[in-house]
Amino acid sequence: MSDPRSRLGVPRWILLPALLGAGFVLLPLVAIVARTPWGRFGELLTSQASQDALWLSLRTATASTLLCLVLGVPMALVLARSSYRLLGVVRSLVLLPLVLPPVVGGIALLYTFGRRGLLGQTMEVLGIQVAFSTAAVVLAQTFVALPFLVVSLEGALRTAGERYEAVAATLGARPTTVLRRVTLPLVLPGLVSGTVLAFARALGEFGATITFAGSLQGRTRTLPLEIYLRRETDAEGAVALSLVLVVVAVLVIGVAGQRRSAL
Amino acid sequence: MRRTAAALVAVTALLLTGCSGAADDPGDVLTVYAASSLTAPFTELGGQFEAEHPGVTVRFSFAGSSDLVAQLQEGAPADVFASADQATMDKLTADDLAASAPVPFATNTLEIVVPADNPAGIRSLADLESTEVRLVVCAPEVPCGAAAQRLAERAGVTLTPVSEEQKVTDVLAKVSSGEADAGLVYVTDVRAAGDAVRGIEVPEAGSVVNVYPIAPVTTAVDPSLAQEFVDLVVSDAGQRVLSRAGFGPPDATSGDSG
Structure with a gap:
């Protein structure tokens, strides 16, 4: 010592x-x-399968990040600001996907939204079919990415404290005004980094997607699934696509880092 | 703090050596890389082999054939490789990794698999053409998918699957959970899956036969032991085990199995 x-x-x-x-x-x-096979790099990237996968990945990861924001910001606010006794248990359960193997998440989703799942039968009656659709990919990504956003935002909220909020309230601001004008601006860096983490996690999602959504070019075969499949026949191609995912991840983190330091 | 760190290092080292200590007994372990569809019969044959060779432990790595070949090409230590199709075995021989010429030891054909209650009322390959039917097949990049594609061509049907899975087991899982209405898998997979699914024979399947070759690998620790395992698989005893699992004899030209 x-x-x-x-x-x-x-x-x-x-x-x-x-x-x-x-x-x-x-x-x-x-x-x-x-x-990386640099000689074939361009040709590998411009293949229809690669472009479909990349485009699908970007679209679904964006959609699930938005879904994470809509659901995750209120969750983080409740977890950070209320003092309900059982909240600790609720928090542990809600954050479970953080430590759960994604394939387990995929199985859980299957038995919830699948055709013979808890909600699936009702949805089938309503004419909504989730399995094997792009929506299933978004659900799988949201499931694994949501805790990342909640955890970082909740941490930021706790660090920021309630002092300014209390002052704003004594000055007559309504709760919604306090949230909009005081709380959210205060925790914006935490919100940005949480959003970026969630996007990156969604982009890399593999296990839950392949278990729950299946794999079809342009519909459910995201970039990680395409990389895994490409390895079967073309290991070099898989490496080239992996590099794309690495570059996208570096870009995302770089952009987030800059925006955070600018604030 | 320093003591904690030292303890952490010591524990990690212990865990790592514990893992590899059991695995690195040279000579007494026969490592067999085999296609996933061979899991049941090869596990049984492994038991027989161990009984006939006291002191020898047979270890298996069951995975997709292409995955296994990729691992072998990267230097994975194996003694025997059994592939689910000739094309994948060709990759091994092309890299001079087969110690002797691969021997065909079994055949497998495709069958339609449906959930036990067959909700879509599938009876033939033609029924799969309907876009109402949620069909799941293997991706064309893997042997079972290539076979499904050839079968569809031979039978003159156009398949529009909702998903192209990477492994037969993924196709089976989606059918047995009722998520998909039908799938195309090997006869042996239907048999291994039990009561959750039903197999529907396809008359056209006889024209698309997957031949399974086996070969000792050049990196074998004990080449003669590797050859003995290959001999067991092609022997009458080995063929009986394979046939019970639903595999056809290696020289089968018709799709009749069992």
Whole structure:
């Protein structure tokens, strides 16, 4: 328990495992770049299957991120601002998809929205068929991405505290006005990073999608599913598409980082 | 803090060595890479092989044939490889990874699979053409999907599946859960799936026969042991086990199974 702090503010020996960890994350990315078939890169990316998959991935990830915002912001507000006793249990259950293997999520969704599922039969009567549709992909992505948004926003809300909200309320602002003019602007950075995390998680969703939505070009075969299928016949093509997903992820995180620091 | 970190490292090291310690006994372990559809009969044959070779443990890796070949090409350590089709085995021989010429040991044909209550009332391949029927098949990139495509061509039907799955088991799961009305899978898969599904024989299936080849791999730790496993699979005893699982004999030209 000695305290030989370096100028970094952390014990120097921490650097070794930290560097090892960074290498462990970065080296596989280098490996993907090294194995990318640059000669065929353009042709691989412009193939109809790749474009369908990329376009579908972007569309569904955007839709599920919007759904996450609509459902997740109120959830985070309730979790952070109310003092109901059983809320701790509710929070743990609602955040379960965070730690659940996605394939388990897919099975759970199947038995909920599937044809013979809890809600599926009612929906079938109403003429709504979810299974094997793009909507199923969005549901699967929302299911796994929602906790990411809720967790980061709830953390931001707790950090921001209720001081300004209380002041606004004593000055006569109605709860909705306080939420719109005080709370949300205060936690905007947390909201942005939560949204970005949710989008990235939705973009990478694989297990729940393949279990619940199936795999059909242009309808349910998102980029991760296309990569997995491409590996069957064309390992190089799979690597090229993987790189696309890496680049998109880097772009998303980069854009979010800039927007956060600008605030 | 330092003590905690040291303890963490020690525990991690222990876990890792614990995992590989059991696996790295050279010579006494025979590793067989086999197509998923072979799971039941090969597990049984593995038991027989261990009984005949005291001290030898047979380990299996069951997965899609193409996945397995990709792993072998990346240097995965295996002694024997059994593929669900010739095209996938050709990838192994093309990379000089087969220790001897692959031997055909079984055949498999396609069948329509429906949920046990057959909600869409499917009776033939032609019934699958209706867009009302939610049909699930394998993707053309994998052997069962390629076979389904050939079958549709031979039979002159146009299939419009709602999903093209990557594995036979995914097709089966979607049919047995009632999510899909029908699927195209191998006869052996229907048999292995039990009561949740029903198989419907397809007369045209006899023209699309998948031949399963097996070969020892060049990286085999003990080549003679690998060859002995191949011999067991093609022997009368091996053929009896395979036939019970629904596989046809390797020289079958008609689709009759069992």
